[in-house]
Amino acid sequence: MKQKQSGPLKWVLIGGSAFFLFVMLILPLIYVLSTAFREGIQVYIESVTDEYAVKAILLTIRATVSAVVINTLFGVFAAWCITRFQFRGKKIISTLIDLPLTVSPIIAGLIYVLTFGRQSALYPYLQKLGISIIYAVPGIVLATIFVTFPFISREIIPVLTAAGTDEEEAAALMGANGWTIFWRVTFPHIKWVLLYGVVLCTARAMGEFGAVSVLSGHLRGKTNTMPLYIELLYQGYDYTGAFAISSILVVMAIVILILRSVLEYLGKKDREA
Amino acid sequence: MEQQYYVEMRDINKQFGDFQALEQINFGIEKGKLIGLLGPSGSGKTTILRILAGLETAETGDIIINGQVVNDIPASQRGIGFVFQNYALFRYMTVFENVAFGLRVQKWPKSRVKERVNEMLRLVGLEGLEKRYPSQLSGGQRQRVAFARALAPEPQLLLLDEPFAAIDAKVRQELRRWLKGMISTVGITSIFVTHDQEEAIEVADEIIITNQGRIEQIGKPVDIYRNPTTPFVARFIGDSAELENVHLFPGFEYAADQIKHAIIRPEYLTVYKKGEPVEYPNSVEPGVVVQSAFRGTVTEYQIRLSDGTILTANRLVDTAPLAEGEQVQIFARRLLAFDEERAFPVENICLAGVRPYVI
Numbered sequence: 001m002k003q004k005q006s007g008p009l010k011w012v013l014i015g016g017s018a019f020f021l022f023v024m025l026i027l028p029l030i031y032v033l034s035t036a037f038r039e040g041i042q043v044y045i046e047s048v049t050d051e052y053a054v055k056a057i058l059l060t061i062r063a064t065v066s067a068v069v070i071n072t073l074f075g076v077f078a079a080w081c082i083t084r085f086q087f088r089g090k091k092i093i094s095t096l097i098d099l100p101l102t103v104s105p106i107i108a109g110l111i112y113v114l115t116f117g118r119q120s121a122l123y124p125y126l127q128k129l130g131i132s133i134i135y136a137v138p139g140i141v142l143a144t145i146f147v148t149f150p151f152i153s154r155e156i157i158p159v160l161t162a163a164g165t166d167e168e169e170a171a172a173l174m175g176a177n178g179w180t181i182f183w184r185v186t187f188p189h190i191k192w193v194l195l196y197g198v199v200l201c202t203a204r205a206m207g208e209f210g211a212v213s214v215l216s217g218h219l220r221g222k223t224n225t226m227p228l229y230i231e232l233l234y235q236g237y238d239y240t241g242a243f244a245i246s247s248i249l250v251v252m253a254i255v256i257l258i259l260r261s262v263l264e265y266l267g268k269k270d271r272e273a
Numbered sequence: 274m275e276q277q278y279y280v281e282m283r284d285i286n287k288q289f290g291d292f293q294a295l296e297q298i299n300f301g302i303e304k305g306k307l308i309g310l311l312g313p314s315g316s317g318k319t320t321i322l323r324i325l326a327g328l329e330t331a332e333t334g335d336i337i338i339n340g341q342v343v344n345d346i347p348a349s350q351r352g353i354g355f356v357f358q359n360y361a362l363f364r365y366m367t368v369f370e371n372v373a374f375g376l377r378v379q380k381w382p383k384s385r386v387k388e389r390v391n392e393m394l395r396l397v398g399l400e401g402l403e404k405r406y407p408s409q410l411s412g413g414q415r416q417r418v419a420f421a422r423a424l425a426p427e428p429q430l431l432l433l434d435e436p437f438a439a440i441d442a443k444v445r446q447e448l449r450r451w452l453k454g455m456i457s458t459v460g461i462t463s464i465f466v467t468h469d470q471e472e473a474i475e476v477a478d479e480i481i482i483t484n485q486g487r488i489e490q491i492g493k494p495v496d497i498y499r500n501p502t503t504p505f506v507a508r509f510i511g512d513s514a515e516l517e518n519v520h521l522f523p524g525f526e527y528a529a530d531q532i533k534h535a536i537i538r539p540e541y542l543t544v545y546k547k548g549e550p551v552e553y554p555n556s557v558e559p560g561v562v563v564q565s566a567f568r569g570t571v572t573e574y575q576i577r578l579s580d581g582t583i584l585t586a587n588r589l590v591d592t593a594p595l596a597e598g599e600q601v602q603i604f605a606r607r608l609l610a611f612d613e614e615r616a617f618p619v620e621n622i623c624l625a626g627v628r629p630y631v632i
């Protein structure tokens with residue numbers, strides 16, 4: 001009875017959502033791809049194999065890989081500490097981990113400029129050591145790490161909390177050391193969510209614009225990541241080039257989306273088994 | 274000469290923040306005994322096990338195992354087998370890997386591992402399930418795996434936290450007997466936690482009763498049952514009904530001013546149907562049957578006294594049944610009296626001989 005009455009409404013709502021998705025997501029995607037290829041495949045290939053384009057792609061890969069590796073290590077470690085130990089200041093640490101989610105990336109970038117830039121007290125020492133962070137690759141990597149660092153620990157913490165400490169205690173009682181306990185007992189619990197977090201982290205790291213933009217200085221071929229390079233091309237009215245590079249990010253995004261669904265499915269199946 | 278204990282706790286105190294979880298815990302256990310740690314939920318039973326195992330540290334006191342103070346020996350080296358309340362099986366390992374874990378960690382040679390795991394699985398009756406994961410087992414099977422896993426590395430002491438709590442009532446009975454048999458086969462000193470007095474009485478060689486972080490009484494099940502020494506134990510053990518007016522029962526007047534509180538248990542009572550011969554006619558109290566329940570060898574009756582107190586009493590199944598609402602006469606052989614500190618039995622004057630006394 002109730003089902004029947006809500007029938008038309010249901011279709012209106014579904015139709016509305018589908019239309020919205022089409023206008024907001026599908027249409028732009030089609031537009032990106034069609035613009036990228038509108039001057040033919042030749043121009044597309046030229047655009048993406050341009051010297052600066054390749055450098056931007058490589059830098060993006062470098063920043064992404066660094067962020068993922070560091071955040072995986074940091075994320076697992078932080079999640080382990082937070083769920084396994086009682087200590088003062090635990091609340092503060094778990095709040096701090098979430099900070100990048102609430103701080104605008106531009107602000108994050110500015111924080112680093114203030115910390116490591118010319119006006120900073122650290123600057124003379126950094127210079128003496130020959131380390132440049134601002135307007136250089138380390139700054140970009142740092143910014144990318146900052147904006148993505150909650151992704152992995154936030155995925156793991158609830159799973160570790162739910163798994164409890166009983167299995168680890170049981171293993172410890174049988175004489176296992178911390179390393180064995182982690183790899184043989186704890187890690188299987190977090191395997192899938194860890195991969196899931198890595199995927200989310202990768203997606204966010206590749207696309208990061210704000211924080212990186214502040215720290216980069218936009219040196220073509222040196223400190224331009226893909227998103228920054230796209231902006232540069234776009235502002236230079238090279239629409240075909242901009243969309244060609246964009247199409248790479250778009251395809252990566254779709255691959256990540258698929259990976260994410262597969263991981264979610266595998267993780268769920270593993271938990272149910 | 275001091276008694277030789279295998280496991281001992283001396284003056285153990287444990288706090289969680291401001292909360293005193295254990296207060297002056299002292300007990301000793303002889304080798305090869307099966308001990309029941311019995312007490313209401315929150316009374317500190319799990320905490321005692323965890324301190325013995327080294328999973329928690331006590332603020333004060335000594336833990337002695339096999340003549341050695343183990344306070345500073347980490348959990349991993351105490352050689353204790355632990356069966357957790359929810360079993361804590363490794364979810365992502367097969368039954369075989371679960372049981373083999375401790376052996377591999379302790380670097381047993383490969384062939385010995387296989388041999389030992391198979392031996393343990395045979396012992397607990399789980400051959401053929403080696404490749405299953407814990408989620409593919411029933412509650413009883415999981416318990417057996419947990420048991421096999423704890424025993425595989427040949428521990429000197431086995432601790433079991435509420436081993437039957439997560440198992441449905443039907444299987445529980447059978448598993449209890451199985452576990453008791455198994456532990457006596459293996460011959461390992463064991464302590465199991467329970468909040469079920471029936472379970473403790475049936476399974477344990479000796480019972481330690483805990484309440485609010487303290488030990489109330491230690492003894493053989495039959496002693497604890499017959500002679501509870503503290504008010505808490507008197508109330509906690511047995512099917513006890515509290516008596517408001519002690520003098521109501523004829524035969525106890527002589528002790529009435531020494532008795533502040535008293536409880537009465539079904540086994541202290543005889544119920545006479547009208548017309549049945551009464552042994553001590555001057556010492557019976559009238560009552561009304563309010564409810565009856567058939568229990569197999571006995572029928573259990575709820576009987577209301579004139580002051581409204583409800584008592585539970587049993588009659589053998591081959592005696593004449595009592596109807597609800599029927600007038601009956603009750604004779605009490607004994608009461609369990611207690612004040613703030615201690616509990617003591619009081620006999621009916623008819624049975625107490627010429628010179629009645631209060632212990």
Ligand SMILES: Nc1ncnc2c1ncn2[C@@H]1O[C@H](COP(=O)(O)OP(=O)(O)O)[C@@H](O)[C@H]1O
Binds near residue numbers: 289292
């Ligand atoms: N890790 C802990 N932190 C704080 N309080 C605890 C902790 N473990 C146990 N307690 C408290 O100690 C008391 C005894 O707990 P426990 O030993 O688990 O009781 P039992 O096993 O008899 O039910 C309970 O009141 C419980 O809340």
Ligand SMILES: [Mg+2]
Binds near residue numbers: 315318319320
């Ligand atoms: Mg408990």
